[in-house]
Amino acid sequence: MAPAALAARYGLAVSGARPSLRRYTAEVWRRRHFVSAHATAKLTATYSGSRLGQLWQVMTPLLNAAVYYLIFGLLFGSSRGVPNYIAYLCTGVFVYNFTQTSVLAGTKAIQGNLALVRALHFPRACLPLSITLSQLQQLLFSMAVLTAIVLARGEPLTPRWLLAVPALALQSVFNAGLAMALARLGAKVTDVSQLMPFILRTWMYFSGVFYDPRHLAGHFPHAVSAALEANPTVVYIALMRYALLDSVHRADLPPHLWTLAIGWALAAGIGGYLVFWRGEEEYGRG
Template identity: 60%
Template sequence: MYEQRTAGAVGLGSDEGLSPAELAAKYGLTVSGARPGLVEYTHLLWGRRHFIVSYATARLTAMYTAAKLGQIWQVMTPLLNAAVFYLIFGLLLGTNRGIPNFIAYLCTGVFVFQFTQSAVLAGTRSIADNLGLIRALHFPRACLPIAFTVIQLQQLLFSMGVLGVIVLITGEPLTLRWLLIIPTLLLQSVFNSGLALFMARIGAKTTDMAQLMPFIIRTWMYLSGVFWSVSTFSAKAPHWVGILLQLNPALIFNDLMRFSLMTSVHASALPQHVWLITAFWAGLVGLGGYVFFWRDEEEYGRG
């Protein structure tokens, strides 16, 4: 026993004068919650893909449990928004002039933009509203904003069935162009995920951003041709204004979905090289938001 105490004392004495970093290196200790490299982080995130989908599905199921109509609200919410916009902008303000099949045009814009709107708003609050989960479990924090984007995608997929019926009822035929819905939704999902990740980091640092974002998103909606024709407006506006409007990613996703569903929307209404521009926005925002979020990985849940 005495020899053990002596050995222990000698061991302790040999550590005197070492800095905390040197002690950690000597005994192979690592920082708890340290940010892994980007490649390793991506590998860890991919390993949690089942958790992301399960978490999103559970949250979506629980979202409407207190409502008597339950999951029907997934479809009723965008339909009611479309009805309000039709009353105000279509009937009272007359923005439907010059737009063939305005009902399908409006509903498509509302459904598609709400996907981006809901993903961004949920992403902004995803860290601040889940601090208990973040502090209790160790997992890549990017799981949360991505999971909330998956929730909004699941809601949109429910709504797309209703949107398809509306489009058909209003006189649009079922064509092969409907297959373009798939790449459009994939690119928009990447774009929305990146935007949600970007806003999640900002929202985690500045909690007031969750209160400000609805006003920013609403302004963005008014600029995205949800209930008015960009081509009609651009014909009367300066050329540079028209170019800026055509580069608006939310407007591009709206127009691509309308082109996919409606034969009354022609290819000439789309910006030149529209798929290249769409892929650029999805790649820039998707990858940029992911890296921006990852760089602050160690800070989420602290304080």
């Protein structure tokens, strides 16, 4: 008798078979406390071996901002025509760093936790989700420093600051989707984690982190300029700058900004989740 027929006769099922999408989502939700605990533990362990510990959560983006200010703000003159450039730059660095670290860690979500994946049965989507949550926790910790910088540079506290909450929520969904999609790719092709830093560095140069994106868009045809303005990191950085900086006006922003932010979050969040779910049977094998 064929193995499939024997399995059907005795009610046997494939070990580790991919559940339905509805059941899989329910299992992920049931393990939300594991996701939260794993994210907190990972964040704590990341800097446990250094003398300054958790301070590196803040110092890393600040040091990056200082380097970019010296190179692009002073040497290349990117600060020309940008009011309150230091606050403008720091906001861009902190927001882009959130996406960058989520994507980098996401590519290693499966390969970096193979022992856990092979030892325990749980929805593997918990791993890239916990990574994104860990990076969000780190960003929220760093936001206290960013707030101090913005206020120290003379920006007033206005009701627009409340827009930072939905902006971060949408970016978190976008980051989680991207992390899940790349987690599946990274599980198949381990070299992706080596290539990703170069891709992210190139992406950063087109994201308006240390310059006004309108200055770059003005040198290209309309179609290219529109594509540059629709860049998801440009969108989320622009939203955060508009929320925190009174010197950034609505006219300075790309058109249909909130529509783009919601669209990118839904496309990446739903698409990344489906891509990851379809590979559930593959993780930890081989």
